[in-house]
Amino acid sequence: MLAVIEEGLRRVFALDFELWNIVFLSLEVSLSAVLIASLLGLPLGAMIAVGRFPGRQAVIVVLNALMGLPPVVVGLLVYLLLSRAGPLGPLGLLFTPTAMVIAQTVLILPIIAALSRQALEDAWREYREQLRSLGAEGLRAALTLVWDARFALVTTVLAGLGRASAEVGAVMIVGGNIDGVTRVMTTAIALETSKGDLPLALGLGFVLLTIVLALNTAAQLVKEAAMRRYG
Amino acid sequence: MSAGAILPLRLEDVVYAARGDPIINSVSLEIGAGPSTIILGANGAGKSVLMRLMHGLLAPTAGRVAWNESDPRSVRRRQAMVFQRPVMLRRSALANVVYALALARVPAAERHRQALEALGEVGLRHLAHRPARVLSGGEQQRLALARAWALHPEVLFLDEPTASLDPGATREVETIIKAFDAAGTKIVMATHNLGQARRLGDEVIYLQAGRMIERSPVERFFLQPATPEAAAFIKGELPWA
Amino acid sequence: MGVTLAAALGFITVASTTSTEQSGLFRHLLPLFTNKTGIEVRVVAVGTGQALDIGRRGDADVVFVHDKSSEEALVAQGYFLDRKDVMYNDFVLVGPKHDPANAAGKDAVAAFRRIFEAKAPFVSRADRSGTHAAELRIWQLAGVGVPKGPWYRETGAGMGPALNTASAMNAYILADRGTWLSFRNRGELVILSSGDPRLFNQYGVMLVNPARNPHVKQDLARAFMNWLVSEEGQAAIAAYRIDGEQLFFPNAVQARKSSLVPASVMTTARTSSSPL
Numbered sequence: 001m002l003a004v005i006e007e008g009l010r011r012v013f014a015l016d017f018e019l020w021n022i023v024f025l026s027l028e029v030s031l032s033a034v035l036i037a038s039l040l041g042l043p044l045g046a047m048i049a050v051g052r053f054p055g056r057q058a059v060i061v062v063l064n065a066l067m068g069l070p071p072v073v074v075g076l077l078v079y080l081l082l083s084r085a086g087p088l089g090p091l092g093l094l095f096t097p098t099a100m101v102i103a104q105t106v107l108i109l110p111i112i113a114a115l116s117r118q119a120l121e122d123a124w125r126e127y128r129e130q131l132r133s134l135g136a137e138g139l140r141a142a143l144t145l146v147w148d149a150r151f152a153l154v155t156t157v158l159a160g161l162g163r164a165s166a167e168v169g170a171v172m173i174v175g176g177n178i179d180g181v182t183r184v185m186t187t188a189i190a191l192e193t194s195k196g197d198l199p200l201a202l203g204l205g206f207v208l209l210t211i212v213l214a215l216n217t218a219a220q221l222v223k224e225a226a227m228r229r230y231g
Numbered sequence: 232m233s234a235g236a237i238l239p240l241r242l243e244d245v246v247y248a249a250r251g252d253p254i255i256n257s258v259s260l261e262i263g264a265g266p267s268t269i270i271l272g273a274n275g276a277g278k279s280v281l282m283r284l285m286h287g288l289l290a291p292t293a294g295r296v297a298w299n300e301s302d303p304r305s306v307r308r309r310q311a312m313v314f315q316r317p318v319m320l321r322r323s324a325l326a327n328v329v330y331a332l333a334l335a336r337v338p339a340a341e342r343h344r345q346a347l348e349a350l351g352e353v354g355l356r357h358l359a360h361r362p363a364r365v366l367s368g369g370e371q372q373r374l375a376l377a378r379a380w381a382l383h384p385e386v387l388f389l390d391e392p393t394a395s396l397d398p399g400a401t402r403e404v405e406t407i408i409k410a411f412d413a414a415g416t417k418i419v420m421a422t423h424n425l426g427q428a429r430r431l432g433d434e435v436i437y438l439q440a441g442r443m444i445e446r447s448p449v450e451r452f453f454l455q456p457a458t459p460e461a462a463a464f465i466k467g468e469l470p471w472a
Numbered sequence: 473m474g475v476t477l478a479a480a481l482g483f484i485t486v487a488s489t490t491s492t493e494q495s496g497l498f499r500h501l502l503p504l505f506t507n508k509t510g511i512e513v514r515v516v517a518v519g520t521g522q523a524l525d526i527g528r529r530g531d532a533d534v535v536f537v538h539d540k541s542s543e544e545a546l547v548a549q550g551y552f553l554d555r556k557d558v559m560y561n562d563f564v565l566v567g568p569k570h571d572p573a574n575a576a577g578k579d580a581v582a583a584f585r586r587i588f589e590a591k592a593p594f595v596s597r598a599d600r601s602g603t604h605a606a607e608l609r610i611w612q613l614a615g616v617g618v619p620k621g622p623w624y625r626e627t628g629a630g631m632g633p634a635l636n637t638a639s640a641m642n643a644y645i646l647a648d649r650g651t652w653l654s655f656r657n658r659g660e661l662v663i664l665s666s667g668d669p670r671l672f673n674q675y676g677v678m679l680v681n682p683a684r685n686p687h688v689k690q691d692l693a694r695a696f697m698n699w700l701v702s703e704e705g706q707a708a709i710a711a712y713r714i715d716g717e718q719l720f721f722p723n724a725v726q727a728r729k730s731s732l733v734p735a736s737v738m739t740t741a742r743t744s745s746s747p748l
Contacts (some may be wrong), residue, residue: 084530084685092687094531095485108556129288130318134378135307137336144330148321176516179498194632196639196657197492230321231364 008203015083018180025209026184029097029171030164031104033104038157041109045156046142049124061119066110072169078103087096095176100184103170108160115156116146123149151230154223158216165212237300237309237385238417239263240285245294247441254280257294257442264385266433267418269449271425273464277441278421282390285419286312305448308335311379312388313397317371324355324374327363331378337429349381350374353407369400376407387411389420393427405431425468429453437461484514484692487524487532490603490630491561492675493517495650495719500712505699511692518628521600527552527678530685533693536700538602538648538675547678555678558700559709559720563606563673564652565665566635567592567644570580575644580668585614591623594641598626606673607646613670635661648673653714675720679699700724 169188175182191203240262247255328346393401435452527535573590575583638645639659701724
């Protein structure tokens, strides 16, 4: 097995330009999705954590359940939405990186909202009285909470990033795995595996793991440095 | 500065019950401008709940909490509260005060200056850019007071503000509270520390099991408590008195 | 990268099958077309059934698959226009080299019958692909009808994954030669039967009907289709080799010069090439 891995890594680095294209596209798609999902999901999680409204428990249950959305189902739904035969057809977004970003955003939005809701509900207990005393309510309080808990929320964002960079079902269906246009690391691995080229697939897999590990390490270091500074 | 004064505050037959258990059991009183008011009582008497009912953090189960002013935003802005444990945002000391000023709709150009001024009042100007959460307990409580000061509230509620502080920090905080009082802010403070009550208060409201038992000027309360419950409390806290 | 027409005229989307992409044909072919015309070709490679569905929905400009009867039916229904034959390749019957069902031989139909009689493990793609359709036709010819039983493994997978499964199970499987040649996880599998004309696999290209889908890039798409069946395109197809072996045999009807390779030559090419 070691020989297979070695051969895989050798061939992966021989791919050069093509490999870097695939890597950059993967990062572009997943990081964009994480950014958008965070901008939407963190305030959403905070609003649910902070708010008291009828049906709140039901909303929390549904949000938690949506964390388990199968990527391929999300892909199929977004495909039907973006297809020319579908409601957003005229936008012509299918088989583009934009479609992939949309699909991944839909996929990880529940994860970010649900996990941040959990983390912020704990933080809210600490801040609630003081913020209300100062006159911060609703969205304003939610946003203040999100910013103040930003270090704890790094883990939430990383969870979303992990899910996005690991999935293949959604991006395969809405992207079409087009050579040079919508081929990302996971779909490239799937392709090489289905061609029976396991060494290359493994090699690509290692590159993907390394990148994800690097991103996580960087985030952790930033988080720790900031926590030391800000308390 | 908005229209009229929000004081006097009137509580009419206020009850607060959690899960059927009355914590505040029909309290009626009026808090007027002027003398600083101490809410005194043992732990569990209901002081904290009463403070929160007055400040508006809790809604009464029965009865009415009525300010002189009807506009709720005005009522909110002209009060401030300092809690036993200060809650600071993960930003600099200065930024915490600026945050409160922003919520109070103070124009952006003014916030920085007013915040620095408030920090100066409590002797924290040199720590303006330090992250608030790395400050000591006493410094954070002074910062909470600076934050309240910047808002120039008509009423300042304090819930056991020095209970978690050492004597040195306690002294510093008491000095600031006296300064608030001298500047014309109405002080309403809950404490179980009799010495502090005597140092800072003009009148005492004694609370026991959710009821107001006695209300008198501070010296008369300590020298000649009118009710046996108050007398027992003073004796219990200061057995040598 | 020389572009003789005005720079980058845009792109077309072509829905095609995994066999054309995975065999590497497109890697070889498309740059030639883009260099000449400046038109970028984006290929979405999925199973034949899905490719036809993509075309029907109007999500592609051109469909390039290998299921002639389905293609012609959809043209008749008005979803597509201008279907043209482009090339063919062949299927090969692949199986474990110790051949428990004694399937080896020129006659593919007889081979299938022997596999059925021996109840030897057989992996089917079972995914509405061109390969699956061809497989079912041969079972019909062998008098088996639609096979059922624990020996007949329906995976619902693409060619590559199905080959992986067959390799792991030491089972028989019908594969297109192109995917087989570039498949690297063979295990004990070898070609046991090939060259039977009934293993012939016709590829066709057609335009998604612009009347139904006004956004279809007609002109660019037609340029691509015409190039595929032109002398140049057909020669490019014939020139594609894996390990020296030609995979696809151009047979467009637009016969101008002698660069077309007639069907009879295929059999000659098969018998004279080294077995795999």
